[in-house]
Amino acid sequence: MNSSRERKWRGYLFVAPATIYLATFAFFPMVFAGYMSLHRWHLLKQEHPSVGLANFAQMFANPFFRNAIYNTLIYVVFSVPLGVVTSLAIAALVAQRLRGVGFFRTLFYIPAVSSQVAISMVVIWILLPEVGLINSVMGWLGLDNTTNFLAEPGWAMAALIAMSLWIGLGPRMIIFMAGIQSIPETFYEAAAIDGATAWKRFRYVTLPLLAPTTLFIVVTTTIAAFQLFTPVYMMTKGGPRRTTDVVLYHIYKEAWQKFEVGMASAMSYVLFAMILIVAALQFRIMRRGLIEGGAE
Amino acid sequence: MNADHAHRAAVSVGVLLIALLGGCGEESAPHERVLRVANWGGAQVDPKFMKLERQIREEFEAQHPGVRVQIEQIPGEGQYAPKLLMMHVSGSMPDVIHLDASYAAVFMDNNVLRDLKPYIENDEAFNLDNYFENIVNIARRGDRLYAIPLDFTPMVMYYNKKLFGAAGVSYPHEGWTWDEFLETARKLTVFPEGANSPRQYGMNFENWMPSWVLWLWTNGGDVLSPDGKRASGYFDGPRSVEAIQFVVDLMTKYRVAPHLRESAAAGVDLFRSQRAAMDLKGHWAMIDYRADGIDFGVVGLPTNGVAPVTVVYEAGLSITRKARYPDLGWEYIKFMTGKDVQVRRVASGLAISANKQAAAQSAGNPVEDAFIRAAQYARPPWGARVERYAFIEELGREMMEDILYSDGELPVRQALQQTAKLIDAALAE
Numbered sequence: 260m261n262s263s264r265e266r267k268w269r270g271y272l273f274v275a276p277a278t279i280y281l282a283t284f285a286f287f288p289m290v291f292a293g294y295m296s297l298h299r300w301h302l303l304k305q306e307h308p309s310v311g312l313a314n315f316a317q318m319f320a321n322p323f324f325r326n327a328i329y330n331t332l333i334y335v336v337f338s339v340p341l342g343v344v345t346s347l348a349i350a351a352l353v354a355q356r357l358r359g360v361g362f363f364r365t366l367f368y369i370p371a372v373s374s375q376v377a378i379s380m381v382v383i384w385i386l387l388p389e390v391g392l393i394n395s396v397m398g399w400l401g402l403d404n405t406t407n408f409l410a411e412p413g414w415a416m417a418a419l420i421a422m423s424l425w426i427g428l429g430p431r432m433i434i435f436m437a438g439i440q441s442i443p444e445t446f447y448e449a450a451a452i453d454g455a456t457a458w459k460r461f462r463y464v465t466l467p468l469l470a471p472t473t474l475f476i477v478v479t480t481t482i483a484a485f486q487l488f489t490p491v492y493m494m495t496k497g498g499p500r501r502t503t504d505v506v507l508y509h510i511y512k513e514a515w516q517k518f519e520v521g522m523a524s525a526m527s528y529v530l531f532a533m534i535l536i537v538a539a540l541q542f543r544i545m546r547r548g549l550i551e552g553g554a555e
Numbered sequence: 556m557n558a559d560h561a562h563r564a565a566v567s568v569g570v571l572l573i574a575l576l577g578g579c580g581e582e583s584a585p586h587e588r589v590l591r592v593a594n595w596g597g598a599q600v601d602p603k604f605m606k607l608e609r610q611i612r613e614e615f616e617a618q619h620p621g622v623r624v625q626i627e628q629i630p631g632e633g634q635y636a637p638k639l640l641m642m643h644v645s646g647s648m649p650d651v652i653h654l655d656a657s658y659a660a661v662f663m664d665n666n667v668l669r670d671l672k673p674y675i676e677n678d679e680a681f682n683l684d685n686y687f688e689n690i691v692n693i694a695r696r697g698d699r700l701y702a703i704p705l706d707f708t709p710m711v712m713y714y715n716k717k718l719f720g721a722a723g724v725s726y727p728h729e730g731w732t733w734d735e736f737l738e739t740a741r742k743l744t745v746f747p748e749g750a751n752s753p754r755q756y757g758m759n760f761e762n763w764m765p766s767w768v769l770w771l772w773t774n775g776g777d778v779l780s781p782d783g784k785r786a787s788g789y790f791d792g793p794r795s796v797e798a799i800q801f802v803v804d805l806m807t808k809y810r811v812a813p814h815l816r817e818s819a820a821a822g823v824d825l826f827r828s829q830r831a832a833m834d835l836k837g838h839w840a841m842i843d844y845r846a847d848g849i850d851f852g853v854v855g856l857p858t859n860g861v862a863p864v865t866v867v868y869e870a871g872l873s874i875t876r877k878a879r880y881p882d883l884g885w886e887y888i889k890f891m892t893g894k895d896v897q898v899r900r901v902a903s904g905l906a907i908s909a910n911k912q913a914a915a916q917s918a919g920n921p922v923e924d925a926f927i928r929a930a931q932y933a934r935p936p937w938g939a940r941v942e943r944y945a946f947i948e949e950l951g952r953e954m955m956e957d958i959l960y961s962d963g964e965l966p967v968r969q970a971l972q973q974t975a976k977l978i979d980a981a982l983a984e
Contacts, residue, residue: 302640303665388819405751410819412960496949498956499815515637516946517981518661 292524300521302514307521314525323501324509324526328533331505333416335484335537338423342480343473346428350435351461364436371429379493382422383409412502415495419503422490427483431476438472439465474545478538485534506530589623590883591649593639596630604903611899615890622883633945636661643667643877650878651887654702656693656869656935657765661942663694663701669874670699674885681889690909693869693935702871703892704909706901708838709867709929710769712857716850718743718755718832727833727854729863729928733773733801736857740811743832757811759831760802760818762959764951765936766835767802769865772934773858774798778951778978783941786978791971798859800967803958815959837868838926842904853925867933869909947978
């Protein structure tokens with residue numbers, strides 16, 4: 260009995276650092292931001308009058324904020340499925356035991372260890388008209404090489420989505436690869452004996468058994484997509500014509516150009532609610548679709 | 556087993572050494588006072604300038620035994636002010652900060668800085684008359700003064716002498732008009748028959764409001780009312796509408812300046828790559844121009860029926876309200892803004908010294924003289940007076956995109972009226 264109490268005490272000791280850290284730097288700020296969101300709160304002024312839900316009413320009355328929500332959703336709707344599918348496809352390829360495959364794994368992972376700022380700079384160069392990588396190739400092929408991807412409404416968002424596929428590829432690929440490699444070889448052998456083709460083995464063995472991994476990746480990719488900021492800040496500043504203006508960029512402007520941290524907190528809560536709803540939906544749909552029904 | 560063992564031993568020794576060294580550091584200087592000075596990233600990337608900065612710092616430390624100056628670099632575009640304001644709120648603010656005029660208002664109007672007037676009055680060794688008065692006044696609020704200026708730069712018109720020579724056009728003169736400017740820009744534009752866009756432009760254009768706002772000013776227009784409280788009637792007033800129409804016409808009608816599509820298409824600074832003959836910039840730009848070997852001249856901005864005007868961007872030093880060593884901070888400010896240090900610092904070419912004696916050292920140089928002339932009639936930026944001006948500049952940048960990408964669908968007057976309303980709303984909140 261004595262030793263079991265001691266064991267408990269030790270257990271708490273082990274979780275204490277993480278708990279204290281999270282409480283201080285995550286839970287407390289979250290609760291406090293909720294409090295601030297109900298006030299008119301200038302970063303440097305002493306008075307913080309309570310305004311109820313006025314911050315929320317005001318932001319939804321603002322057409323530019325609604326436009327930013329729309330843009331954020333567009334980005335999520337395109338970048339998440341494309342990001343998951345491409346990284347799964349590449350993971351399936353590099354998970355095979357082939358000679359020199361380590362080289363490709365490293366190559367695909369490199370963007371993940373680079374700063375997003377540096378990547379933005381490289382992508383700006385890739386996308387430049389005439390002298391950029393893409394347009395240079397277009398020029399060699401005799402095609403129109405004057406498209407200014409970051410300055411044309413329509414193209415800029417597409418460019419950001421394309422960039423997200425590249426940046427996010429590494430981490431997603433590694434996790435998918437781990438998932439694929441943990442599937443016992445015997446399943447594939449059994450399927451092969453039954454005459455399943457490579458595609459069928461992938462569709463009916465890999466995919467269903469990978470479902471928990473896929474769910475994890477879909478949810479984390481979605482959360483990251485909702486929080487798009489650095490490339491917008493570095494490359495487009497929300498332009499051209501507000502076609503890449505996203506929610507987090509508005510939060511930044513409220514907090515650091517207008518110093519309205521109350522409004523910025525309220526916007527953060529709206530973003531949080533959006534993420535929560537979408538993630539909950541993903542859990543429900545994927546549980547049913549993949550984990551239960553996927554094995555067919 | 557042996558390798559593993561040796562590895563562990565090495566790590567332990569390393570950890571022990573670090574602990575010992577850390578301990579020694581504290582013991583050797585028990586009463587050391589650390590003066591924390593915040594600065595943004597900038598010319599420090601130049602190794603020569605970095606070396607100079609370190610020498611100057613060491614001289615100050617030699618003059619003040621027991622003092623260590625700790626420069627805290629906060630790099631990153633747009634991140635300096637936010638970081639400092641967070642440090643202020645959380646109680647970890649440095650003693651002295653570099654204050655940039657373009658976002659000084661939020662610091663001066665929220666009790667973040669100390670009034671330097673008492674320091675000036677109680678210090679016989681310091682004479683405020685040694686500094687350019689209109690530069691000093693940028694950091695003034697009524698009777699209070701929140702910064703001593705280090706250096707400054709008015710915005711001026713750079714022109715490429717080689718391109719002017721090739722086109723056989725005489726250099727612009729002080730007091731020139733918009734009409735003369737347009738005439739000059741037209742002569743310097745090279746637009747080959749059948750091409751989609753000019754090969755060479757008379758004037759560069761960037762959608763950067765701190766630069767294009769000057770077209771409003773040189774036409775007698777402005778962004779805000781004199782009290783800085785509203786934009787309606789000013790930003791959408793007839794002089795402002797005329798000014799923005801002129802800027803848009805430069806790109807779309809006269810084709811003497813690159814449209815946003817074209818400047819982004821070039822991917823490089825068109826003036827630096829010698830494909831634009833004129834550009835509106837500050838003193839800092841000439842560091843790059845010199846490095847690129849561009850033969851340039853400098854002249855005041857052309858105006859349209861008003862007296863010469865431009866903006867002056869400035870950097871000064873302030874003592875923070877939460878400073879631990881405010882008196883030492885004052886000593887540092889005196890030292891840094893003094894003639895000896897200033898003479899050496901301005902040699903970097905970044906800006907012009909606000910110290911008259913130091914600035915006088917470069918008198919006779921036609922380029923420097925043009926800057927000094929412009930500084931006499933220059934106005935402070937709105938950001939020194941209106942704390943949300945960064946947000947207003949964002950609205951201005953978006954408006955310019957709206958106008959230019961609408962390809963004529965959105966009339967200038969309507970765009971300015973819409974934006975004036977948005978600015979009013981942002982200021983009224």
